[in-house]
Amino acid sequence: MTVSESTLRNFTENVFLAMGCSKEHATLAADVLLLSDLRGIDSHGVARLTGYVRLWQKQRINATPNIQIVHETPSTATIDGDAGLGLVVAPFAMKVAIEKAKQYGSGWISIRNSNHFGIAGYHALMAVQQDMIGFAMTNASPLVAPTFSNERMLGTNPMCYAFPAGKYPPVIVDMATSAAANGKLEIAQRAGKPVPEGWIQDSAGNYTTDPHALKSGGSLLPLGSDRDHGSHKGFGLSATVDILSAVLSGANYGPWVPPFVSFLEPPVNPVGAGIGHFLGAMRVDGFRPVDEFKAHMDNWVTRFKNASAIHPDQRVIIPGEPEFEAEQYRRQNGIPIVDAVVKDLNEIAEKLHIKPL
């Protein structure tokens, strides 16, 4: 089923309104999810809507949060999300970062007591629209084992760095710090297909290609897959995200991060509040004039696009380019949604007494 942007946006907004979100929050939360679907990151868009609704039903998401700055200096702050949707907490925090950057050159926000914030790229792009460099990270429910361990200790903990360019779209590095994102695993699970060696291990710590191994105590592997290929680096990056997002803000970290799914209970002995994010904005003209920077970004992109290709039909992909192209296409032609997700969304609609998709 292919749905137009506006139809999907209205539907999503109605779901958040039915949850009791304010009009402003519902519009914003829908905007974050829609951008994910528009950019082709289907795993993080409306496919997750049912997850947010279920956590709200379990009273683990607060639809009317009082989001507050609890500590600050001119260029830093800690924000408490009051158990709100990460989809509204993170944009609130990014606005604070941007205001600080306007005044002092940069703004850095660590956030506690939040929930899943959608795609990191949404928040980083808020900075890019102001001619700033955007940073966005979040920790997440434990699925990834550190090098040498078979225990799920870390989430897929994404990092995002976003840079404005001139004639080109922004360069956006938005990546899970695991070898493969959980979304890719879900695709293999649905298709019943094996995954490449190096993505996951079974409960004993042996490589497996079974995409269902996580259900029987397996774990995702850090970027690098094994020690010889740098999995300790993927672990280190994931640890960095965890510390900046949660140890710094007062959120839960490591294996204490509460699960995103409603059928698993949060740990009984939390070390902090909710999950954590870390966001930042730096003014480009805090370093050099914006037009100079953009001209060199364009030169950078052009040069990398023209790097010698191993196969002539497979050129170097600039980070963020495929998502930008998907966005252009889907804004025109609508967003394809798989049947299982349509069914999920219409079940939500029935439960919340709103118009189905």
Add this chain to the structure above:
Amino acid sequence: MTVSESTLRNFTENVFLAMGCSKEHATLAADVLLLSDLRGIDSHGVARLTGYVRLWQKQRINATPNIQIVHETPSTATIDGDAGLGLVVAPFAMKVAIEKAKQYGSGWISIRNSNHFGIAGYHALMAVQQDMIGFAMTNASPLVAPTFSNERMLGTNPMCYAFPAGKYPPVIVDMATSAAANGKLEIAQRAGKPVPEGWIQDSAGNYTTDPHALKSGGSLLPLGSDRDHGSHKGFGLSATVDILSAVLSGANYGPWVPPFVSFLEPPVNPVGAGIGHFLGAMRVDGFRPVDEFKAHMDNWVTRFKNASAIHPDQRVIIPGEPEFEAEQYRRQNGIPIVDAVVKDLNEIAEKLHIKPL
């Protein structure tokens, strides 16, 4: 040959003095190199001294630089290193970052017109000593090909994140963004041993285990090794380092970064000045009280050390722990130096008319 810390420190300082560095710069540059040798990162310590000397002989390193802030806001700055040793330019910049953090919560410095800055960890640790979180990155001579390319477009571009802890040593993630650091390759070259698949490719873009493949047009692979295992993420991280260090500061980026070796000439059409670094410092108490943060860091470290191990004799390694242990040991027992490096150092000594090692 095993040399005491003080002997090696005096020798190194004398080399920099003979190059015409001020006493202050010679002491500082020696300190940066020594910390690398103390921490067991032999590839980045005095083994590189001959490289610095040769570049200075070619007048590509300025022994008496006028390092200057050329642009700034309260929390950001751009610094021109005046072609000085990165070993003195980066600590100068980190001091500026720390001062800004003291006043405004954080400080972020992009640096142009510099040279190789030693281990990133040295600079990040300067922040940690002030109860701050330290960030350090640098671009470097092109050796790494982006995903789908067989052209050397990026350096091994390391990123470092360093966090103070309480009873534990600081947690320091200090990593090349390539699958393997160049230093590891050099070890295999000296030993004449094959390297694992996934570290390097030959000039046609095929995997090879020949550690000498770089000499015949081969390239290092980004962290992740191939697309299926996330090499586009390693490429994205390396791109991030390149942009923050050089596009932002006005240094050379991508394939324009000048080579560290004196026998290769810099590109004739530079897009900036020298190589670039990016450094940052954030006050921990810009987010939460230092003692709270350190208590949770200790809890984080303890929990990760106790993560279930696949093999009982191979526990999870906390980032920075092996280097900390090497430092404790080598400060007591001296620093082992391989014969080839001793020979190199004594040749320098003869040339510069200083006492040999």
